[in-house]
Amino acid sequence: MEYLRTRVMLVGLIFALLTPFWAFMDWLLLPSRPTDFLFVRLFGFAGLLACVWLALQGHQRIRLVYVLSGLVFMLPASFYAYMLLSSDSAGHYVVLGYGFIPFLLVATLSIFPFTLLESAVVGGALIGLQILASIRADTWMTAKGMQDLWLLIALLVVALTANYFHLGLLLRLYRQATHDALTGLMNRGALNQQLTQRIWEDGLHVLMIDLDHFKQINDTHGHSVGDDVLARAAGLFKAHLEPQDLAARYGGEEFTLILAGRTDEQALELARQLLGKVQAQVLHNHDRQPFQITASIGLAACAAGQDAEKALRLADMRLYQAKRGGRNQIVATG
Known part of the structure; x- marks a missing residue:
C-alpha cells in the first residue's frame, strides 16, 4: 500500500x-x-x-x-x-x-x-x-x-x-x-509497525510467550530439532488465532500474540489453552526419542485509545515474572 x-x-x-x-x-x-x-x-x-x-x-x-x-x-x-x-x-x-x-x-x-x-x-x-x-x-x-x-x-x-x-x-x-523465515510469523519490526499504525477500535490483549529452557533443547538435541520446535509452536499459535489477530516471533524462542476484540476472560482462557497445548505436544529428537516442552506467558490488556506499546512492555514484564516464578505458568496481573 x-x-x-x-x-x-x-x-x-x-x-x-x-x-x-x-x-x-x-x-x-x-x-x-x-x-x-x-x-x-x-x-x-x-x-x-x-x-x-x-x-x-x-x-x-x-x-x-x-x-x-x-x-x-x-x-x-x-x-x-x-x-x-x-x-x-x-x-x-x-x-x-x-x-x-x-x-x-x-x-x-x-x-x-x-x-x-x-x-x-x-x-x-x-x-x-x-x-x-x-x-x-x-x-x-x-x-x-x-x-x-x-x-x-x-x-x-x-x-x-x-x-x-x-x-x-x-x-x-x-x-x-x-516475516520470520523459519516460522512464517511476522518479525518484531513488522509487529511494532502494526501496533502503532493499526486502529484497534475494541482494544487488544497482548500475550508474550517464551518456550521454557529452550537453550537446553538446542544443546541436547541440536539446532535442527530446536528449529522444528519453534516451527511447531508457531503453527500451534496460528491455529488458535482469529483473522483479525496478529502473531510474531519476537526474538529467539519468544513469541507475541495480539488478540483483538476479546474480553479479559476470553484472553485469559486462550492463554490457558495455549499453555496446555504446548505442554501436551509430543516432540521427537533425531533418535525418535520423545520429549515435551512447556511455556511461560505474560498477559496484558490495552483499552481502545491507549498506548499499545505500553501493553507490550507490561506483557513482557509479566512474562519474566512467570519465568522467575517457576515457569510453565501465566501471569496476568501485577
Missing part, C-alpha cells in the same frame, strides 16, 4: 506540473482556442493536486489509495477523450499534440503494483481511447492507425509483463522484510 501511495503522489505530481505547459501549447497552437478547454484543464489540474494531497494524508487507508491510483490514470485520459470529442476544428492538432497520452499512461502502468486484472482493465480503456483518437484523426483502418494501435498493444503487453514480475518481486521482498 505504501509503495502504491508513493507512486500516486509521484505520477500525480508529474502530470500536474505538465498541465501548465500543455495549457500554454493550447493557447499558442490551437486555432480557435476554445474557452472550455481552459476550464477542463483547470479541473484536471485541481483533481491531480487533490490526488497528491489525499495520497500524502492516506497512511493505512488502502481503499482511498486504490481510488486515487485510478484517478491518476482517469484524469489525463478523460481530458484527452474530452478534447477528442469536443474539438472539431482542432481534431488533428489534438491527436498530434496529445497522442502520446495513451502510450505514456500504458508505460506508467508498469510502475504501479496493480494485479494483472486491474492492469488489463486500465489497458483496455486506453486501447479504446487510442481507437477513438484514430477515428477523430481519420487514420482508423489505415496503415498509420493500425501501426499506432499495434504499438500501444505491444507496449501494454510489455507493461503487463513488467507489472507481473514487479508485483511478485515486491511481495517477496515485503515478506522477507516483515
Whole structure:
C-alpha cells in the first residue's frame, strides 16, 4: 500500500506540473482556442493536486489509495477523450499534440503494483481511447492507425509483463522484510509497525510467550530439532488465532500474540489453552526419542485509545515474572 501511495503522489505530481505547459501549447497552437478547454484543464489540474494531497494524508487507508491510483490514470485520459470529442476544428492538432497520452499512461502502468486484472482493465480503456483518437484523426483502418494501435498493444503487453514480475518481486521482498523465515510469523519490526499504525477500535490483549529452557533443547538435541520446535509452536499459535489477530516471533524462542476484540476472560482462557497445548505436544529428537516442552506467558490488556506499546512492555514484564516464578505458568496481573 505504501509503495502504491508513493507512486500516486509521484505520477500525480508529474502530470500536474505538465498541465501548465500543455495549457500554454493550447493557447499558442490551437486555432480557435476554445474557452472550455481552459476550464477542463483547470479541473484536471485541481483533481491531480487533490490526488497528491489525499495520497500524502492516506497512511493505512488502502481503499482511498486504490481510488486515487485510478484517478491518476482517469484524469489525463478523460481530458484527452474530452478534447477528442469536443474539438472539431482542432481534431488533428489534438491527436498530434496529445497522442502520446495513451502510450505514456500504458508505460506508467508498469510502475504501479496493480494485479494483472486491474492492469488489463486500465489497458483496455486506453486501447479504446487510442481507437477513438484514430477515428477523430481519420487514420482508423489505415496503415498509420493500425501501426499506432499495434504499438500501444505491444507496449501494454510489455507493461503487463513488467507489472507481473514487479508485483511478485515486491511481495517477496515485503515478506522477507516483515516475516520470520523459519516460522512464517511476522518479525518484531513488522509487529511494532502494526501496533502503532493499526486502529484497534475494541482494544487488544497482548500475550508474550517464551518456550521454557529452550537453550537446553538446542544443546541436547541440536539446532535442527530446536528449529522444528519453534516451527511447531508457531503453527500451534496460528491455529488458535482469529483473522483479525496478529502473531510474531519476537526474538529467539519468544513469541507475541495480539488478540483483538476479546474480553479479559476470553484472553485469559486462550492463554490457558495455549499453555496446555504446548505442554501436551509430543516432540521427537533425531533418535525418535520423545520429549515435551512447556511455556511461560505474560498477559496484558490495552483499552481502545491507549498506548499499545505500553501493553507490550507490561506483557513482557509479566512474562519474566512467570519465568522467575517457576515457569510453565501465566501471569496476568501485577
